[in-house]
Amino acid sequence: MSKMEVKTSLLDNMIGVGDMVLLEPLSEESFIDNLRKRFDHNEIYTYIGSVVISLNPYKSLPIFTADKVEEYRNRNFYELSPHIYALADEAYRSLRDQDKDQCILITGESGAGKTEASKLVMSYVAAVCGKGHEVNKVKEQLLQSNPVLEAFGNAKTVRNDNSSRFGKYMDIEFDFKGDPLGGVISNYLLEKSRVVKQPRGERNFHIFYQLLSGASEDTLRKLKLDRDFSKYNYLSLDSATVNGLDDAAGFRTVRNAMQIVGFMEDEMQSVLELVAAVLKLGNIEFKPESRVNGFDESRVKDKNDLKEMCELLGIEQSVLERAFSFRTVEAKLEKVSTTLNVAQAYYARDALAKNLYSRLFSWLVQRINESIKAQTKSRKKVMGVLDIYGFEIFEDNSFEQFIINYCNEKLQQIFIELTLREEQEEYIREGIEWTNIEYFNNAIICDLIENNQNGILAMLDEECLRPGTVTDETFLDKLNTVCAEHQHFESRLSKNSKFLTDHSLPHNCFRIQHYAGKVLYRVEGFVDKNNDLLYRDLSQAMYKANHSLMKMLFPEGNPDKVNLKRPPTAGFQFRASVSTLMKNLQTKNPNYIRCIKPNEKKAPHIFTDSLVCHQVRYLGLMENVRVRRAGYAFRQAYEPCLERYKMLCKQTWPHWRGPTRKGVEVLLTDLQVPAEEFSYGRSKIFIRNPRTLFFLEEKRRHCLEDLATLIQKIYRGWKCRTHFLLLKKSQVVVAAWYRRYAQQKKYQNIKRSTIIVQSFIRGWKARKILRELKYQKRCEEAVTTIAAYWHGTQARRELKRLKEEARRKHAVAVIWAYWLGLKVRREYRKFFRANAGKKIYDFTVQRIMQKYFLGLKNTMPSMSPTDKNWPARPYQFLDGTHQALRRIFHLWRCKKYRSQFTEEKKAIYEEKLEASQMFKDKKALYPSSVGQPFKGDYLEIKKNPKYQKLNSAVEEKILLADVINKINRANGKSTPRIFLLTKSHFVLADHKTGQVKVSVPLSDVTSVSVSTQSDGFFALKLKEGSTSAAKGDFLLSSERLIEIITKLYRTGSATADREQLNIDITDEFLVQFKQDKVCVKFIQGSPKNGNSATCKRKNNRLVEVSVPSP
């Protein structure tokens, strides 16, 4: 916290007084006035010391926000305006920091806001205590137990739309750090009569309506329920729907809350089944059936609901049906079965419904406890919150009110005991003398009710257990006799005869003067309610149900554990649980919240004085204030006290250096407060009268005003001064900066001007120099030009002169030469002979020729006849000579070349010559043959032993032997054959064996035909009529065609008696094949089958030779 934070106090901005202890004067009137005043200003909380009075605002106020929680967190109780959060914070902090178990006791009548207050306390504690995943889960479970219990235990009443119909005490357990660990809930006395009957304008428990409006169709079908409320006898139609209460949404909230708390899905289902069973039970009706003995026996009227209920819970229908008609009474091993009449059957039915529901409710509490109980065994700190029904005074008060009011008496006891004890302890602690205070102690009333011997509850139990006829009346009689003398007991028939004339006291009633007022109780139903009987047949029937939860709720129905002892009565049970509660509370530090209902209309802004006054009275609030004020009205620790009032005294203002107690003493002495008005405790100052406190407060207010003025004055002065100083300082700074700026500007201006002037002058000077320089340069240029022109003129003049001179000299020389020539010719003419010219000429020619030949001799070409070289001619006139010499030289060298030849070589060349004469330029095959020497015998017949036979067949000299192809005349296919040529014959022989096929005398061969092309085909035509011509002409082919034909031709020409052989070169010729004249035709073909020509007989007139084009 910062030092500047304003310390507030309860006493600041107070509307009325925030603490009733300070009320002055103290009277009931001023008390109520103060409450009203505060209520009108939405101040619903007021303190009596540390007790909080809470008025129900019946509207939502903006004082329960998270911000508020923060505001009250860790603040002292009296520091802020009264609030329930202040109490919760105080309780939580002393629990956490001082290790004191706490209990928060919330009392007040129905609708006063107890349940809301308990929720506010819980939510505040949840908000300020530790955080974390586990802790949050625990908090959530604790908070979510509320909606579940409210759904099953709350109902709309005339006083409160959400009235708790059970008492609740919840212990919240914390660990040493103050983090919540879990909780334990105890429930007290559910108002179960509501299950079967509701007063006018009220409803049954919320869960019935929530289930019917909020459950899905499917769920309802499973539970065999109908959405329509009017179908169920137990739901009064009167006020089935409540304004501002959405039952369907409520159902979802409950389911969700049950889930969070930890209910299993099947548990929830079982619970709903039991709720449905209660509704069904209400619809079972009975009719009388006459019996022979004259008694009526009850019978179930319409069995449909009974059947459905039995199906729902798995009960055998006949068992339940019987239980509604008969009753078994067991006494000492004897069983007697009596019939039930209709009224008894209805009683039994309702008893079952009530028991079923209240046991279900207790089971729920126990089940929630299982979920929320703390998981550790370590020591826990506990904060208990008690939200129990308040004092109830109705027109018609019965057993329930009696019990409730008894509980309130007990609480009041605790209150008295604890507050007074607390007060006393504080006085002792502070060392202040204790003065006894008169107050009403209600122990006597408690005794009247709970005394073991003659208390009202004890007598009721006695009456219930007594054999013989027992009625409410006999009970009242008993009371009359036993309690007659008691101060707080009144009845018409009591010995106290003064009541005989009191007509406000009817006969069947008794009255108790409770600490909070007199209450008239009607005895009717006391015995029954206390007995709380459920026929054993019914509990046994329930135990037989095939429904685990149901079984669990009726353990006494177990036939194996028949217990003939009566169960404890309701009164006894309640007394016991209240006593445990009281013991529990006594060990804890109490914190009280007293709830007050401002009006009966549940409306905001209405404050009914009489109603509030009544509550103030029975809550004993005035007494509370008085007790509190009996000694000292106000107490405060020394430090905050000194802090608050130190400005009232010069010594303590503004700082007190010594111990605070001393400071307070100085202060009070200085203010001249009378000494009896206060006492000095050890740590606190005790102020006896509120007046003194208000005197101090008033003084403080005045003083604060003066102080405020003083502070304002000083502050204003200080502010002005600082402002002025700041201005001054700023002014200096500004001025300095400005001056600097101005000087800078001025300097810059001067500098700029100087530069401008300077530049003008420099420019002017430069231009002047430039002008001079330019003039000078022009002068120099002019001189040069003039000089150049002058030199030019002089040079040209000189040139002209020299030219003239040269021309003249030349002319002189020419003339001189002519002249000399003329002179010489004239002189030597007489010496020349007449033919001298011819001689000179000849001589010259001779010389030239000589030179020519000598030159030719040195440049002669080679002796090769093929050498084409010949020197160039030197003179044109020697052209003829030169060519002639060349020809002569060539002939001579050819002759020389020829003369080297042998005979053989000569023959070969002759042959070649002949071949050239025949084929050159005529057949394309010829050029390829030029380079080949004509060897003649390629097979070496003579030497080769393979051809011995052939050799012997041919006697003459073989001129040519080679393998050639013979073309078959019929189909043009070729066959290899040895071809031999002798002087007189040609022979064709088998090329393998050497067998002679044909031998044709050359005289029979008339002509040879070949093509112009590069093929080797040739036809040998035979003389007509000769023996060789019988088969016809031969068509042959050979690569050496040129050699063969040349040799053939030469053989022919060498023989004088034979005709010259005809060589026919043409591409189309006729041959004689037997009788046919066949045309052999050569065509240019595409080069296929390699490069060789192919021959084909086309028909009997045509043989076609295809020659590949070159």
Ligand SMILES: Nc1ncnc2c1ncn2[C@@H]1O[C@H](COP(=O)(O)OP(=O)(O)O)[C@@H](O)[C@H]1O
């Ligand atoms: N602090 C509050 N602020 C607003 N409304 C309140 C407050 N306390 C109680 N109420 C209203 O009063 C009604 C009854 O309060 P409730 O706590 O149920 O009474 P009780 O438990 O004493 O019977 C609540 O339903 C609510 O409408």
Ligand SMILES: [Mg+2]
């Ligand atoms: Mg309540």
